[in-house]
Structures are given as structure tokens and as C-alpha cells.
Amino acid sequence: xxxxxxxxxxxxKKSVVLLLPVLLVIxxxxxxCGADLTVDTxxxxxxxxxxxxxxxxxxxxxxxxxxxxxxxTQALKAAMPQVLTMSSSADESGVQYTFTMDFKNIDELKxxxxxxxxxxxxxxxxxxxxxFAREYVLEEDTDMNAYFxxxxxxxxxxxxxxxxxxxxxxxxxxxxLPGWSDFSxxxxxxxxxxxxxxxxxxxxxxxxxxxxxxxxxxxxxxxNQDTVKAIDxxxxxxxxxxLKEKTKVTKIKTEQQxxxxxxxxxxxxxxxxxxxxxxxxxxGAGAFTYDPVEPSSFFRLYNRYHFADRYDFTSWLGxxxxxxxxxxARFNGPMVDAMGTExxxxxxxxKMEAPSGYVNAEAYVxxxxxxxxxxxxxxxxxxxxxxxxxxxxxxxNPEKVKGYAQxxxxxxxxxxxxxxxxxxxxxxxxxxxxxxxxxxxxxxxxPQCGLPNKxxxxxxYACGTRLVEALEQAxxxxxxxxxxxxxxAAEDDAEH
Numbered sequence: 001x002x003x004x005x006x007x008x009x010x011x012x013k014k015s016v017v018l019l020l021p022v023l024l025v026i027x028x029x030x031x032x033c034g035a036d037l038t039v040d041t042x043x044x045x046x047x048x049x050x051x052x053x054x055x056x057x058x059x060x061x062x063x064x065x066x067x068x069x070x071x072x073t074q075a076l077k078a079a080m081p082q083v084l085t086m087s088s089s090a091d092e093s094g095v096q097y098t099f100t101m102d103f104k105n106i107d108e109l110k111x112x113x114x115x116x117x118x119x120x121x122x123x124x125x126x127x128x129x130x131x132f133a134r135e136y137v138l139e140e141d142t143d144m145n146a147y148f149x150x151x152x153x154x155x156x157x158x159x160x161x162x163x164x165x166x167x168x169x170x171x172x173x174x175x176x177l178p179g180w181s182d183f184s185x186x187x188x189x190x191x192x193x194x195x196x197x198x199x200x201x202x203x204x205x206x207x208x209x210x211x212x213x214x215x216x217x218x219x220x221x222x223x224n225q226d227t228v229k230a231i232d233x234x235x236x237x238x239x240x241x242x243l244k245e246k247t248k249v250t251k252i253k254t255e256q257q258x259x260x261x262x263x264x265x266x267x268x269x270x271x272x273x274x275x276x277x278x279x280x281x282x283x284g285a286g287a288f289t290y291d292p293v294e295p296s297s298f299f300r301l302y303n304r305y306h307f308a309d310r311y312d313f314t315s316w317l318g319x320x321x322x323x324x325x326x327x328x329a330r331f332n333g334p335m336v337d338a339m340g341t342e343x344x345x346x347x348x349x350x351k352m353e354a355p356s357g358y359v360n361a362e363a364y365v366x367x368x369x370x371x372x373x374x375x376x377x378x379x380x381x382x383x384x385x386x387x388x389x390x391x392x393x394x395x396x397n398p399e400k401v402k403g404y405a406q407x408x409x410x411x412x413x414x415x416x417x418x419x420x421x422x423x424x425x426x427x428x429x430x431x432x433x434x435x436x437x438x439x440x441x442x443x444x445x446x447p448q449c450g451l452p453n454k455x456x457x458x459x460x461y462a463c464g465t466r467l468v469e470a471l472e473q474a475x476x477x478x479x480x481x482x483x484x485x486x487x488x489a490a491e492d493d494a495e496h
Contacts, residue, residue: 039172039173043106045136046233048105054096073088079150083112087100106123131239132231133197134178137192138175145168199227205325212292215272217266221239282316284312293305313358329363336365421440
């Protein structure tokens with residue numbers, strides 16, 4: 001065959017190759033591409049929501065339907081399951097049918113889906129994690145094509161037999177869950193959609209009573225009231241229930257304060273090691289120790305301890321924390337340095353803030369030992385015994401006690417004046433027996449110090465010496481009531 005004869009054959013082959021794509025396009029335009037099917041499911045925090053089934057038919061596909069859009073709409077409406085509500089919208093490009101059903105919970109979704117499918121599907125909705133970082137998961141094992149079988153069966157009589165095999169072009173599945181969710185897939189069987197909803201915590205407060213025998217830790221989670229309302233949309237009192245399950249405590253104290261809700265729980269232990277074990281179970285691996293620095297000794301008045309506390313007090317909540325963590329550790333004695341010298345003025349509290357939530361606290365503390373406590377107890381009992389003895393003695397001998405008290409006060413303050421009236425304080429000359437101003441008897445002088453006292457005083461106001469109580473005899477002389485001896489000659493009142 002000559003080369004000149006090959007030219008027309010090659011040209012005919014090129015024409016055939018170019019014609020094939022054109023014929024394919026024309027065929028698609030004439031036969032249509034099939035409907036686009038979509039299952040759109042939205043579920044809220046409580047498990048309630050809506051499921052919508054969308055059927056989009058292009059204008060070219062409607063041309064392959066006998067009777068067009070009116071006939072297709074009538075057929076779908078007649079075959080639609082009773083649990084569905086139908087709506088449609090059309091434009092020059094085609095028509096979209098939407099069939100919706102609402103459900104109050106997942107069980108109701110299963111029941112209504114069974115009326116569409118003819119069997120109950122396997123649908124699971126789980127909520128897990130912290131209320132402050134809640135994870136929602138929706139799973140289903142059903143082939144989503146099955147949800148449209150009733151619509152395909154209704155439209156088949158309106159489509160020619162050669163086009164019935166291509167009635168469906170695509171099937172897609174979309175899910176909207178609380179929080180961030182953008183699940184969309186063409187995998188129509190055994191699918192799973194998940195989302196996480198974050199609710200911030202305002203602040204966490206930690207107070208620890210440090211002790212070798214009975215340490216206790218109080219943790220308060222502070223949440224804005226608006227955040228609490230958002231969390232309660234899923235379940236009322238979800239936060240305290242979560243805290244109880246997480247901490248294993250029986251009581252969560254709840255109180256409202258300044259636009260916030262405070263949730264407080266307390267962890268207790270019989271030793272630092274026991275409290276550390278409870279903290280590890282909640283906050284993750286950390287350290288809480290309170291160990292003596294020196295070996296125990298019966299004769300030591302004070303014991304020194306080394307305190308360490310290292311925990312992340314916020315990560316267990318799984319949420320963002322708006323404010324720095326507030327931390328306080330309280331001790332039974334003053335903080336000291338490694339040598340035992342008091343620091344921070346002998347403060348018994350260690351305070352700090354932790355923006356990240358992680359606390360790395362360390363201190364040395366000085367506490368009274370058992371010997372010191374016993375010595376303090378003995379001292380208190382001794383003082384108390386002395387007070388009791390003095391009270392009993394005063395009740396039995398009030399005048400003596402008053403005299404002793406006057407003597408002590410006199411020695412401390414000193415006498416007002418050796419030559420002053422004990423009644424009004426007016427100075428007088430030695431030898432005067434009566435005050436020139438008030439007429440008081442100033443002759444009642446102390447036999448010990450010689451200072452004058454008020455008439456009737458039984459004890460010297462200056463030195464406390466007991467004054468002689470004189471009794472006047474019938475002849476006018478004075479006789480001591482204690483010794484029975486003569487005291488002084490009686491003064492003749494007439495002279496005055």
C-alpha cells in the first residue's frame with residue numbers, strides 16, 4: 001500500500017476519535033445523570049434533633065420523567081412514609097425535594113427510621129468526657145441508600161426501563177453535632193461522626209491544710225453562670241455529677257457568687273501519702289510530701305519538715321481556664337529556711353498563682369514536737385492551777401489579799417508624799433494628827449515605815465504591813481487587839 005493511500009484512512013480515524021466525546025456528551029444530556037441524594041442529620045446536646053432527606057433532580061433528568069415534575073411530585077407524595085414531612089423548591093436548573101422528621105431522642109429516631117426502612121437501624125449517640133470539653137459521637141451501621149428506596153420505587157414507573165439503572169447519581173451523608181462539627185461523607189454505611197464542645201472554666205482555687213497526720217485539700221471550680229446554663233442544656237446539674245464521678249467524693253458544695261457558680265469538694269487523708277494517692281487519681285501523677293528533716297527525738301522541742309506539692313490542677317477538667325489558678329497551703333507552724341530560721345515574718349501560709357494551672361510549691365516548716373506540746377500543756381495547767389489557788393485564797397482571805405495588793409502597788413508606784421494627808425493629799429507638818437484642810441485623822445501611822453494611813457485601814461498603803469487595830473479601854477488607853485499590849489495613851493477629844 002502506498003503512502004498516498006494511507007492519508008484518507010488516518011483522517012477517518014481522527015474523525016472517529018473526535019466524534020466519540022461529542023456523542024458521549026449528547027448521550028448524557030439526553031439521558032440525564034441521575035438524582036443527587038443527601039441525608040442531613042442534626043443532633044443537639046440532649047440527643048434530640050432532625051433528620052432530612054434531600055432529593056435533587058436536574059432539569060435534564062426531569063425531561064426523562066414521564067409527566068415531568070408534576071407527575072414525580074405526585075408519585076413521591078403518595079409513596080412518602082407517614083413519619084416524613086415533604087417540601088419542595090424548583091428553579092430553571094431543577095427541583096429539590098426535602099423530607100424531614102423530628103425526634104426527641106435517639107430511640108425515637110430509631111423508631112421513625114424503622115417505618116422508613118422496614119427494620120430498626122443500629123444508631124448510637126454517646127456523650128463522654130468533661131462537661132468543659134464534651135465529646136459527642138453519632139454512629140450508624142445502616143446503608144443510607146436504603147432510606148431512599150421508597151422514593152426510587154415510586155419514581156421507577158415514570159422512567160423508561162433503559163434509564164432505571166441510572167436513576168441515582170450520588171448519595172452523601174452530612175451530620176451536625178454540638179460544638180464544632182463538619183462531618184460529610186459519601187461513605188453511606190458504617191459511618192461515625194464526632195465533635196467536641198468546649199466550655200471554659202473561669203478559675204480554679206486550691207487550699208491545702210498541711211499536716212503529718214491529717215492533711216486535707218479543698219478544690220473549688222469557679223464557672224460563669226452563662227456557661228453553666230449552656231452545659232445544663234444537656235443535663236441539669238451535669239457539673240456536680242461529673243465532679244462526684246471523677247473525685248469519688250460524696251458531697252459537692254454548690255454556691256452562687258458574683259455571677260459565678262462555685263463547686264467545692266474536699267479530699268482528706270490520714271497521711272500525706274494517702275492524700276497524694278487520691279490526688280494522683282484525679283489530677284494525674286504528681287507529688288505531695290511532708291517529711292521530717294531530722295530523725296525524730298523525744299527531747300527536741302521543735303520538729304522541721306520539708307513540704308513539696310507538684311500537680312497540674314486544671315488539665316483534668318479538659319477545658320481552657322480564663323484566670324490563673326489560686327493556690328494556698330496552710331501549716332501548723334511558721335515557715336523557715338533550710339537552717340530553721342523563720343522567713344516571711346514567720347508566716348504560716350504559702351500563697352501563689354499559677355497561670356498554667358501547674359503548681360510547684362516547696363517550703364520548710366517548724367512545728368512544736370510532742371515534747372513541746374506536752375511542755376506547753378504543763379505550763380498552761382500550772383498557770384491555771386495558780387489562778388485557781390489565788391481565787392480560793394482570795395475568797396477565804398479577802399482582806400489579806402487586798403493588803404498584799406496595796407503593798408505591791410505601793411512599792412511599784414511609791415508613796416504620794418511622806419507628809420501628805422492620806423485622805424485629800426494636803427501636805428502637813430510632822431507631828432500633825434489631823435489634816436488642816438479636811439480634818440482627817442493622820443495619826444494612823446504604819447509601825448514599819450512610819451507613813452500615815454487612812455483611818456480604818458488595816459494594811460499600810462505604802463508597804464503592806466498590817467496596821468495595829470487598837471481598842472479603846474474604859475480608862476481611855478489603847479490596847480492592841482492582836483498582842484493585848486498597850487499601844488498609846490488615849491487622846492482627850494475635848495482638846496480638839
